[in-house]
Amino acid sequence: MKTYWRSIEELANPKELRRDEVREEAKQKSMLMRGDTALNAASRRDFLKTFGFGIAAASIVASCKRPVDKAIPYLVKPDEINPGTANYYASSYFEGNEYGSIIVKVRDGRPIKIEGNELSSISQGGTSARMQASVLNLYDDARFKGPLKNGQEITWEKADEEIVAQLAALNSQGGKVVLLSSTVISPSTKEIIQKFAEKQTNTEWIQYDPVSASGILEANRMSFGTAFIPDYRFKQAKVVVSFGADFLGSWLSTVEYTKGYTAARQLQDGRKEMLRHYQFESGLTLSGSNADVRFPIKPSEEGAIVLALYNAIATAKSGQLLSGAPSSVDVSDLANDLLENEKQSIVISGSNDVNIQLLVNGINQLLGNYGQTIGLENSLMTKQGIDGDTDRLLSDLKAGNVKALLVWNANPVYDHPKGKEFAEAIKKTGLSISLSERPDETTALCQYVLPESNLLESWNDLEPKAGIYSLSQPVIAPIFNSRQAQATLLKWTGADVNYRDYIKNFWKETQFPKQKNTTDFRHFWNTALQNGVFETAQESKLTYSSDGISQAASQIKGAVSGIEVALYESVAIGNGKYANNPWLQELPDPVAKISWDNFAAIPVAYATENGLKNEDVISINGIELPVFVQPGQAKDTISVALGYGREIAGKVGDQTGTNLYPYIGIENGTRQYFLTSAKVEKVAGKVFELAISQTHYSMEGRPIVRETTLDNYIKNPVSGNELKAEHESKSVTLYEAPVYNGHHWGMAIDLNSCTGCGNCAVACQAENNIQVIGKEQVRNRRIMHWIRIDRYYSENPENPKVSFQPVMCQHCGNAPCENVCPVAATPHSEEGLNQMAYNRCVGTKYCINNCPYRVRRFNWFQYVKNDKFDFASNSDLGRMVLNPDVTVRSRGVVEKCSMCVQRIQEKKQLAKLEGRPIAEGEIKTACSQSCPGNAIVFGDLENPESRISKLFKDQRNYHLLEELHTLPSVGYLTKVRNTKA
Amino acid sequence: MRKSYLLRHFFLRLKAFIFLLLLSLLIFNTIPLSASSVEDETDEFTEDHSHGDIQRGERFFKGLLPTDRKFESCVSCHILTHSDTLNWNPSAMDIAQKFKGKDFAEFQSAVMQPNGKKMEASHKDFKIEEEDLKKVKLYLDDLAVTGPPSTGPTINQIVIFLLLGLLMTFALLDLIFFHKIKYRFVTVLILIVALVVQVKMVADAAINLGRSQNYAPDQPIKFSHKVHAGDNQIDCKYCHHTAEFGKSAGIPAMELCMNCHVLVREGANSGKFEIAKVIDANETKKPVEWVRLHNLPDHVFFSHAQHVGVGKVDCKQCHGAVEEMDIMKQTSDLSMGWCINCHRDTKVNFKDNAYYDNYMKLHDELKGGGIDTIRAVNIGANDCMRCHY
Amino acid sequence: MYKTDVRGKLIDGEKSLSQISQEILAPIDAQTPKWWYIAMGVSLVMFAWGAHSIYITLTQGVGSWGVNNTVGWGWAIINFVWWIGIGHAGTAFSIFLLILRQKWRTAINRAAEAMTVVAVFCAALFPLMHMGRPWLFFFVFPYPNTRGPLWVNFNSPLFWDFVAISAYLLISASFWYFGMVPDFATIRDTTKSKIKKAVYGFFAFGWTGSSKEWLRYEGLAFVLGGIAAVLVVSVHSIVSTDFAVSVEPGWHTTLFPPYFVVGAIFSGFAMVLTLVTLMKKLYNMGDFITENHVDAVCRVLVFISLIMGTAYITEIFIAWYSGSEYEMFTFFKNRITGEYAIQFWGMFIFNAILPQLFWSRKIRRNLWVVFIISLLINLGMWFERFNIVVTSLSKNYLPANWADYSPTLVEIGFFVGTIGMFSAGVLLFFRYIPQIAISEVKMISKYNTQQTDHLKPGHHHDYE
């Protein structure tokens, strides 16, 4: 097996040592790249060294002696760090407009895993796949290694000096300075920016989001007087109507919404009511696939449908009717359903069209949802960018009005529709400074690059929702020569204070007075830091006004003919900022099950009409894209994901997929994420291979995902699960049932709560050192994920019902795989686990064949330290993310879900040391810990009081392929759809 | 006629072959050692001394000069190999390293004005000409760069193995073609014995792959567990203090050493020289690079907490009589069978730990008298996933 | 007793015992023919491709093959079963025909046994290379070790397989070898070359043909024959358990052991037919391998083919009769129809229908047709294994896992390499080893005349 740390020196004092090593490595590499003369001079001696080493290595092999391992102790051991024991620190994630409160697991000085923070009212212990994968961004070799000026290394002191001088010169001339950043939700940072603007008098700060919420913000400005995003409380809703908003996959605050949505839909512990979800959309999104009723529509139809719904509700409430384009969909049933659930419904739209958002506001107001299911107090802050601002900036830049441009965390050259114009303009700007962590299309054009630290290396305070605060703290010293942007700005304002002290002071002044629990600031600060969150009560005095709604209605255009292309953010890659993260690239799209590329999802009927099949190539307005035939894709529409086709991102993200940002249209001053009247042609004879990890859609009528409707479920809780009784009555065996003395670990998965988001797959990947294998191998159906989410379609291919089912090793009591291993590499444990001893495995693959669930994975190649798999695990830096508690598997062995046995062992040992039984919920697997849907429950089946034992007794519980009598330790709860009878 | 010619020819060839074989082994074994001297040829000592001076220094150090001396040669205490922990005196290499960057005066005072009881006793009545001492210093500086002299090649197992192979080939050829040996059973016996010896050698080598029982490498400091744990009765867990709750027992931080060595500056065996290394390490902030003894393979997860903290296993059970070891060595072979068989025998303190309340069935059996003790193996200690995950 | 009037003569031409020796040994004594070098060259080129494929497999991993997480076994296992099946001919010929006292086997059994040994070698390569970590293959062996000791899993069909294949290899090789000892003595005593005398003399183990030796030799033959008869049935039954013991639809059937054994004998006999026609033509062994021999093998093939057809239909019937939707899917949607239908129908036509042509005596006597049909049967048997291995794996219980399988060049190269290895082995056999068991042919030469007077001295040419 592979070494995951090279010696105990890392174990004992990793931070310093590793950092030095990595710096050295980086230095060597940069020297090599520049062909440094000093290096050339040294080459002869290097040759001798290498030569000497070669012979020494040969002699070691010949004498079969082991290399000597060193054990280097600390000079002074910090109290909190014990080698081999992990520490957990609360922190916060805010990247790409997504917020989550997180706990970072730090093992021997290295952050290796991100978990959800249960104390946060926003993410509530859940994470998204992107949060899980963000730990790998820390160990990304593509990051800047130090400050650069025109591509040449420069010291911080020199850079500061030069820039401060230039800024001062500009200040005296009154030259305009623009700070272009992504949305900033840090109160202290806002203050710093303000201070900077005070010093640099002619400063403008523009917030820019690649996929903006401009429409909502502007609409609310008209309806409520302030630009804000309201607080959607899905947990309290009975009916949700979404117009193209993929609130479970990519829209605003997905983890929070998933938590609320699944809570409102779960039927455990005798609950008999459930949220009903209507979805209007073009492509089949994650939300759409979870919807009870889904309407495939063209993006241009949306406005008219919203208007029709408004009118239908207004009619019932005898309100004023609005005139506008006619709707193509009959919304009367929907309107009735909403009216029945007044004050308990949510209507949302993902559109960036202010008019549509105004109408949506009107509907919510008519239904009385404001103040009930839609809160106005804790408004969401994660998207602040107003589209018009950037357009204005572009024209300013072009006109030469901007003398200095500071770009922080924004990449308009790549993700703005007028990226090319931005590129030209930035080149012409007198002073351009990038404060970016990693190279991108924009940093490449800036004169100065002052690299920011990774979020795990930084201090920060955040206000994701009004009145809800959280803190970030560094869990590792900066690996590279980087500095937080806030520190940089502070330095330029002349303040001689480090950012940590600044935040602390800021909190002392602003947050500390907001609470009454303690009078000791130190205590307050330590608690806040330990908890990661600090929440205060808010009040709102906003009132709704229907200003502009009738004008909005009149501006709604009817549906346009021709093919329309909907552009969306994918669940894994999002807006493309972290396209260089191999975990995210390899995560299959939850619906299409495609990784490593974006593609044109076309309707089934269109494909048959035009003779198109998967992996053919079509050209849309001249852009060539691979075809994927997507059931549920609305007629005359094509969906393509944004965030791909990066040019400067790193070895993983470069040239992966196609960039669609330049094709975004601008209408009424806001960016519209769809194209109308697209010209689509088949590119004859061209094939583009796609890494599709699930090729068959249908369950073939097999009882795999068992489902029922809510009505039937209320009548008969066994509904949909009748087969279980039949299977149990027929199960006859020669053998006695397995006996477990102490524990029997098991897992229950509520199919009603699983939205299919893929967070578990990445969480598992991070926890269990699962290797990335690249596009070609994924296409060869060799993906390594221990937990995969199967997706099935049923009924009408034009608008199918979708079922998700996470499948991992079922830890069968009568495991077919165990019998067939000749070398006894996979026996059953006394605690009901199906064990896999990697070092005993010789790789016959018989167990893979004999697993009816196909959850075993084979190491077809050496995936670690292999130049052919140059992803995360081919460099010392990338391998630092590996979990030292899990073996890194070598080539030729089988691996599979172990139910995170390392966590079980850790907690068992703790309980033994403390001389107490294991507490309920104490052990959590990586997938169950951070599931945003709370769909996975892990526990001890031998304990009759445990949550899992109760779920196993639920009448919805069944086992996958029960008829084979494999006696799985994993149970599924039937999926219940809330369709109207 | 033809047969005997063939035979003679064969033997001639055989001699030549064996000669070549031995020659190549000789060369092969010497290369790696000389390589280290090729590698580090630095240019810092080329100026004011000749190769002859170094040689003279070497001869003085080794006591090869025909001068009248009332004292032993340097080499009799300060041996030339890198270090030898049975000899408490610092080795020549150690001294060379220590005084490498320092000037002659410092060296002279260190030698001529002994500091500490141990050194005083041995360096008493030293009368060395300054000229001689200078040359010794030159020699030591040279030694620090070139490394210790190489030892001759050893005839290793491979040669024996190959010779046996040749013997077998010859026996087989004789059996088929030449029939030189009258009594057939002699040839057959040779064949069988050689084969058995070879198989045994291969099997032993295979079992020992990745094993290192009795591994006792030289450590950078001549640290004696006997002195610390034996003579001075320091508890194991004073230094290895994470053993009870951590996966690893922990190697004491340098700061911990200083708890005592801030006062204890001279030892009975090695005088001040070895303890000075600890103090130096603390002052220069460069922790000592100990050589790790107990190396489990990467796919094995062992936890001291489970064994020492929960199981209350005595350290000695696995690590042997540490308090008698001047040189620490690996006592157990750390093979899987060693773990497994211990788990089979070890009784579990089942009743006093509330954790085991989960094990209802076993408690019932204990009460019912079906079983009298619970051993580790009964609660799954030999499951694969206890150690491999 | 053998009835010459029913089966025809076993040896054509009136030959003395000495002539028998001379003619059978002719290829060994003669100059190596040119075609032999050409054929050997071609075989070695094929073998070299195979060796290169093995090199790639060993250095890069099994990932260089087309197998994936759904279809874990591909061409390698297909070829393994195919070669083992071919290997069965030798044992079946020697043992079954021995037990059934079929004298006509003597002319063919040596070639068949040689084929067995080479084929089993080829077969054994596949599971070894197919392992993820072939260098640890010895983990399969239950030897005392320092891991506890950790034994193996006696429940695993692969372990049974390992025991069965190693036993098969050892037993068939020794069976073959001890059959050759008297013949080696014949070469030793008739050859004029000193080198040959020494070499074959060594391999003859000091055989003289004394009654004491023959007595024990007969005893040994009796024992080996008796136990090898069990082996014929057991080996392929065990190979079939690799599939039958699993839960895969299409694999999990009790029909497999007899079905596999018969299938193995079928493919083995077909391969024997291929070889024998070659021997007859290339080495002028027509006098020893007469039309009657070929005829007899063809008749056996007709019979086995009927069993095969029955087995195929039974399998399909049981899939329907079981009512299991997974079984039904496998057979009706994934084999008879579906993307693997070509392989299914290839199997069915070549194995169950085509051999029915052998009902016609005319066809049985046409060597060319026989040769081609024998090759097609082997192709059909390969399709059968493909059908079993790939179709079941590629579409089993959970449709989400369904995946296709196609071989890579490395796998194809590996297969071609074993064909090269097989043909090289057979060519070496042709060149250096008596192709026909001389002593046995001599023994039956007395049955060559009319059976009424078979105990009277046969007339023969005087020895010169």
Added chain:
Amino acid sequence: MITNKKYLVGVFNDEHTLIDAFEKALQKGVVIEEVYTPYPIHEILHGMKNKTNITTAAFFYGLFAVVMLIGGMYYAAVIDWPLLFGGKPFNTFPSFIVVTIVATILTITILTLFTFSARAKIFPGKNAVIIDVRATDDKFIILLDQEKMGVGKPEITRLFEANGASEIYEK
């Protein structure tokens, strides 16, 4: 013609003449040292009155192997280190049978081969003591020890010649 040669050799051209001569010689009370033939002839093997217990030995080898194999597997799988595989009991006797059958066969083969080798003295490296090189080709040889023939040489010569011996010589 008195020679100091030890053996008298009768050479026959075919099986039938050999059997005739052999049987007649036995009737006359001739003590036959050995018969060399190119293939086994049952009349001769029977007439030489040698017996072999190789089949009995094989049976006991089999018995030994069965006991050792089942015992060994039972020890390994049930007593020494019982491991759970797929919910099966530790003693999976039907599985043991499969291995037992095949491995027993293997054991019998190997041990019987060694027995044959030892008893028939057929082993690698053995020098053949060849009376007449043609015995492995096309001649059938009867070998008589001149000192222990039991019957006079002339009489035997006559008998052999009368029964179709192609050649009689001393060696």
